[in-house]
Amino acid sequence: MPSSTSSRARRALVLGLTGLLAAGGLATTSGTAEAAGSxxxxxxxxxxxxxxTAVAANHLGEAQYASTLDAEFTSVTPENEMKWxxxxxxxxxxNFSSADQIVSHAQSRGMKVRGHTLVWHSQLPGWxxxxxxxxxxTAMNNHINQVMAHYKGKIHSWDVVNEAFQDxxxxxxxxxxxxxxxGNGFIEEAFRTARAADPAAKLCYNDxxxxxxxxxxxxxxxxxxxxxxxxxxxxxxxFQSHFNSASPVPADYQSNLQRFAxxxxxxxxxxxDIEGSGTSQATSYSNVVKACLAVTRCTGITVWGITDxxxxxxxxxxxxxxxxxxxxxxxxxxxxTLGGSSGGGGTPGGATCTATYSKQEEWSDRFNGKVTIxxxxxxxTSWSTTVTVTSPQKTIATWNGxxxxxxxxxxxxxxxxxxxxxxxxxxTSFGFTVMKNGNSAAPAIGACTAS
Numbered sequence: 001m002p003s004s005t006s007s008r009a010r011r012a013l014v015l016g017l018t019g020l021l022a023a024g025g026l027a028t029t030s031g032t033a034e035a036a037g038s039x040x041x042x043x044x045x046x047x048x049x050x051x052x053t054a055v056a057a058n059h060l061g062e063a064q065y066a067s068t069l070d071a072e073f074t075s076v077t078p079e080n081e082m083k084w085x086x087x088x089x090x091x092x093x094x095n096f097s098s099a100d101q102i103v104s105h106a107q108s109r110g111m112k113v114r115g116h117t118l119v120w121h122s123q124l125p126g127w128x129x130x131x132x133x134x135x136x137x138t139a140m141n142n143h144i145n146q147v148m149a150h151y152k153g154k155i156h157s158w159d160v161v162n163e164a165f166q167d168x169x170x171x172x173x174x175x176x177x178x179x180x181x182x183g184n185g186f187i188e189e190a191f192r193t194a195r196a197a198d199p200a201a202k203l204c205y206n207d208x209x210x211x212x213x214x215x216x217x218x219x220x221x222x223x224x225x226x227x228x229x230x231x232x233x234x235x236x237x238x239f240q241s242h243f244n245s246a247s248p249v250p251a252d253y254q255s256n257l258q259r260f261a262x263x264x265x266x267x268x269x270x271x272x273d274i275e276g277s278g279t280s281q282a283t284s285y286s287n288v289v290k291a292c293l294a295v296t297r298c299t300g301i302t303v304w305g306i307t308d309x310x311x312x313x314x315x316x317x318x319x320x321x322x323x324x325x326x327x328x329x330x331x332x333x334x335x336x337t338l339g340g341s342s343g344g345g346g347t348p349g350g351a352t353c354t355a356t357y358s359k360q361e362e363w364s365d366r367f368n369g370k371v372t373i374x375x376x377x378x379x380x381t382s383w384s385t386t387v388t389v390t391s392p393q394k395t396i397a398t399w400n401g402x403x404x405x406x407x408x409x410x411x412x413x414x415x416x417x418x419x420x421x422x423x424x425x426x427x428t429s430f431g432f433t434v435m436k437n438g439n440s441a442a443p444a445i446g447a448c449t450a451s
Contacts, residue, residue, distance in 0.1 A: 002312035041074035043340025050075040050112055050300035057081050057098040063390050064325045067444035068306055075112040077302050078102045082116055083123040091127050096150055117159040118144050119190045121176030133181040141193045148197035159206040160194045161187050171219035188232050195233035206238035206270055212250030228263050238270035249284050254291035261297035271304040275316030282333035289337040352376030355385040355448035372429045375422040382420035386446030387412045392437040401430035
């Protein structure tokens with residue numbers, strides 16, 4: 001699991017101005033965001049699965065981040081906010097404020113929440129490692145009880161224990177304060193404590209480099225099989241699935257997921273990211289999604305972040321949205337593999353369009369924006385999209401379109417100011433000026449709707 005402090009390498013993220021200086025773009029959902037199957041979350045839901053993402057509380061105030069999250073995903077995993085050092089930095093003193101922010105955002109939009117994580121060797125506050133075995137057992141169980149009680153009824157699945165096995169060929173347990181002082185039984189104890197704390201939540205074991213059949217995944221498999229045989233409460237196994245060219249999607253990925261499912265547990269892809277670009281990246285993402293769809297008990301997929309610019313390995317551009325929130329080829333491939341369509345209403349070959357944002361000139365007090373509207377594979381006769389600015393910003397001028405505003409004055413709906421017809425693949429654009437009023441955030445561009 002990626003941390004906030006270190007990156008472990010996986011085997012081998014109306015002004016008529018001229019001289020416009022485009023600086024990257026934001027391609028928004030084409031079609032209507034509400035159309036069945038037109039977003040990742042909607043398409044996955046039609047297969048009975050969720051499609052989620054890791055979320056950082058400190059990015060929720062960014063308009064593009066929040067709007068992409070809300071439009072595309074149906075589940076969230078706090079990236080670091082529920083880890084031990086975040087919620088219990090000193091013994092018995094709990095701070096849930098950042099995690100609460102994520103949970104509240106998700107609940108207000110009907111999203112599931114995965115709890116991540118209760119017992120992990122990393123991102124532990126220093127006081128934990130110094131405890132005696134007796135105190136450590138008490139502290140571990142208290143941590144589980146307090147955190148799960150705080151979120152009781154709000155968490156779909158908990159990563160109860162995380163990354164407890166070594167890499168390599170030994171299949172041994174990883175050295176950690178829990179393993180070294182409490183022995184192999186700490187995992188079982190954590191799961192039994194968690195079940196009592198919130199009987200309704202699904203309880204998962206989560207790990208990386210277990211995506212194919214190997215010594216590490218065999219060791220996890222043996223543990224899960226033993227747990228199921230003895231009635232230890234385990235409901236799901238999480239596969240982090242961090243891939244790159246040195247560690248690609250294994251050929252036996254689907255069969256490995258299936259053998260765990262055959263033990264009577266759900267399987268979840270919990271931290272998916274795939275370094276690369278273009279067709280190669282898109283194909284790898286598609287293979288992961290196909291594998292999940294082929295396994296009945298694969299209940300959902302979570303990508304480890306929304307945009308490349310905030311990825312824990314951003315230099316590898318591993319996510320579905322680039323640093324400007326443009327949808328990458330991998331996004332389209334994932335959506336299609338899930339059975340969805342980016343068309344407005346979800347009908348392939350129908351009237352579709354995309355809206356792409358780029359910042360133009362910028363001054364100390366204002367900036368110009370440009371939105372390019374591009375028709376899909378069929379001609380369109382009209383289009384509309386929205387531009388949302390963050391208060392106290394105000395849009396003071398527009399050109400090449402016919403705008404209307406909502407009651408707040410922050411959401412502008414733009415339509416053609418004349419003939420809105422575009423040939424298949426053709427583009428037009430409109431522009432606007434935003435007064436910053438102390439806020440330089442880029443506007444959020446809504447779905448492009450075509451007819």
